Structures are given as C-alpha cells and as structure tokens.
Amino acid sequence: MIVAVASGKGGTGKTTVAASLALVAAEKGPVQYLDCDVEEPNGHLLLHPAWEHRRAVTVPVPVIDRDKCNFCGRCAQICAFHALAVLPDEVLVFPELCHGCGGCQYFCPMKAITENKREIGCVETGQSGAIQFVHGCLQVGEAICTPLIGAVKEQAAPGTLTILDAPPGTSCPVIKTVTNAGFCILVTEPTPFGLHDLRLAVKMVKKLGIPCGIIINRSDGQDQLIVEFSRDMHIPVLFRLPEDRMVAEGYAGGMPAVTVRPAWKPLFQNLLDGLEAGKQCVS
Amino acid sequence: MQVAVCAQEGSPDAAVDPRFGRCQCLVLVNRENNYWESIANPGINSSGGAGIQTAQTLVDRRVEAVLVGRIGPKAMAVFQRAGIKVFGGITGTVRESIDLYHRGKLPLLDGANSIAHAGMGGGFKKA
Secondary structure, three states: OEEEEEOOOOOOOHHHHHHHHHHHHHOOOOEEEEEOOOOOOOHHHHHOOEEEEEEEEEEEEEEEOOOOOOOOOHHHHHOOOOOEEEEOOEEEEOHHHOOOOOHHHHHOOOOOEEEEEEEEEEEEEEEEOOEEEEEEEEOOOOOOOHHHHHHHHOOOOOOOEEEEEOOOOOOHHHHHHHOOOOEEEEEEOOOHHHHHHHHHHHHHHHHHOOOEEEEEEEEOOOOHHHHHHHHHHOOOEEEEEEOOHHHHHHHHOOOOHHHHOHHHHHHHHHHHHHHHHOOOOOO | OEEEEEEOOOOOOOEEOOOOOOOOEEEEEEOOOOOEEEEEOOOOOOOOOHHHHHHHHHHHOOOOEEEOOOOOHHHHHHHHHHOOEEEOOOOOEHHHHHHHHHOOOOOEOOOOOOOOOOOOOOOOOOO
C-alpha cells in the first residue's frame, strides 16, 4: 500500500509524521520511505540511512538539425512551456523550461528534431534498519522536478508498505507525488494559516479521488478551527500530536518524534492498523 | 518598420508597463506614418516562459526595436540572436516613450536588466 504524507502549508510536520510512521511500521516488517520533496529532501536527516546507490536522472531535451530545419516555427507554437523560440534563421532552445514531452519532435514537419539527455538530479537509495530509504535530489537551479519525483516513485515495491513524504503546497510536484496513493495523510497545524492551506490540500486530494485523513500537529488543545472543517468535509481527524518542546529539540538534532516520545508510537500503530483494515479510507 | 512598446492598455496614450513578459499589452507604432496597432500579450497568462513567448511574437512581427522597462535574460537572448534592438527606460505614456526613442534618449540595452524568474508570482515557491 502507498501512503502519502502531504500538507498545504510547509513546516507543519510532514517529515515528522512520515519518519515516525516508517519507524513504527518497521517494528513489524519491511517498509519503504520515499522522500519526494526533491527540492529540499530532509527525511535522511531523521532516518540516517546508510547509502548504497546513486543513479543520475535525465530528461530529454530537443536538438535541432539546422540542415533539416526550415524555421517554420511549429515547434515553438506547440511548446506549452515556451522552451523554444524560432528566429528567421535560428532555433533557440531553453533546456531549463523543457518538460521533455517530445511534442516538438513529434510535430516537426521536417523531422529536424532529435533528443538529447540532460541530467536534472539523482535518486539515492539506502537502508535504515528495516526501512528501505529512497530520496531524490534536484540539482540547484533546476525549475522542473516532476520527472525526478517520478523516478523516486519508480522505486516503490509492490506489496510493501510505501510511505511518500510529499513536498509542501498543492502544485505539480505534490500532485505528482500523491497520485496513485491509496491514502493521503494531511498534516496541519491548528492555525488560520494552517486551515487555509489545508483547505487547498483537501480540494486537491478530493479531485484526485484519494481518501484522506488529517493529523493535527503541534496541537495546543484549541483545535476547533480544524475540527469544524474536518466535520464539514467528512474527513476523519486521525490523531493529534501535542506541541512539545522536547520533540522540536529532538528534530533539530536529527531525532524522530517517536524516538523522543515513544509514548506516541501507539497513535501511529493504530493508524497503520486502520489503513491495513481499510477503515480510514473514508473520502 | 514598427517599434513595440510594453503598455498597460492598447493605445498610444496608455501608460507604459514596466514588465516585459507579463505586460498587459503591446503597442506597435510605425515610425514612417505613425500608424499604430495594439496586440494582446500572449505571455501574460503563461505559467512560465512568458518573456520567450512575448519575444517570439515580436520576432514574428519583424519589429525593428522594442522599448521596455525591465526585461529578463531569456527574452533578451531571443532579441539579441534575432538582431532586434531593445531599449530600456520607458516612462509615462507610449507616445512619450516613442518620442524619447526617436530623440535617442532611451538607453540601448546590451543585456538583461532583470533577473530570471520562473512562473507567475515573482518566484514565490514554498513556505
């Protein structure tokens, strides 16, 4: 089963929840942790994997054959990302804008376009106890990360519990991450800002047809805002994690929440049991 | 030959728009007969590469010069390779900027005067 951990707002505790969930699951059997926040991966700072393998990830970029090109401009017209500009006697390619869709090559009437490969980052894999750890690292300056997220997700092993740590927000990288997940955990904080972005995240997962549940992190007991929203949307609040200075200090020192607070483990175990039984799958 | 000016509306009396790829409108003025026309900026709602799309439009129109406020490196590269001159420092209305251009008062740009940024929202990416 694939379980995605997402949020609207950044810094609500996705990695805290995902790493703790992986550690608790690992006490019972093999589990995969896929850090899909390839722009700023941080799961390894909590799970400390021993790295085993690194693989470069490339995207295709167009190469123009000047001898065949008649500068008709078709490639620039069909490129949705404006990665090509056609001048009277030259074609400019902006590789960093190219999504590698191959459309220009497909539509070129002169068959003047071929593909080259461009490295955008890498996928690293390792082991942390019973947790198989995978993450993607996007190269600095790259604008498009979804192909790299796809490469990270290719490592998901069928039949194994796979936990996806998503990037923040609700845009393409998050959608790329949570698509095809069996369940999406939305981590929020009990603030108006948290609710605002949670609302967007809920809209996103509903549109994708993924069942979801909410974890309220850093709860100070005043969670009415989130509770009312979850009731209105018919989404379960899975559990709350209280505001806890020791957990924050542990996090800053690279220590997962359930290592600092083993008493929190049953919360995650109950969630895993529920997911196994399909009980939390109330969209 | 036409000169293109980034404007907030499609008229010679419209205020100029300091943005290039995201300017509201482009006003093209023919220097021989003062005939003007306005075209919508196709890049304005583009999720990325707006400047390239706007530049491509002006290359296709074979303009002789482009008058801008700010312009980024990718759009600038398109104009440089196409041999189209880009002048900065537009101010006031389209008419006033065209006048400054004809009197040689606008600086010819030899490179971008704005940094690259991806997509709408000025580079805001994540919290």
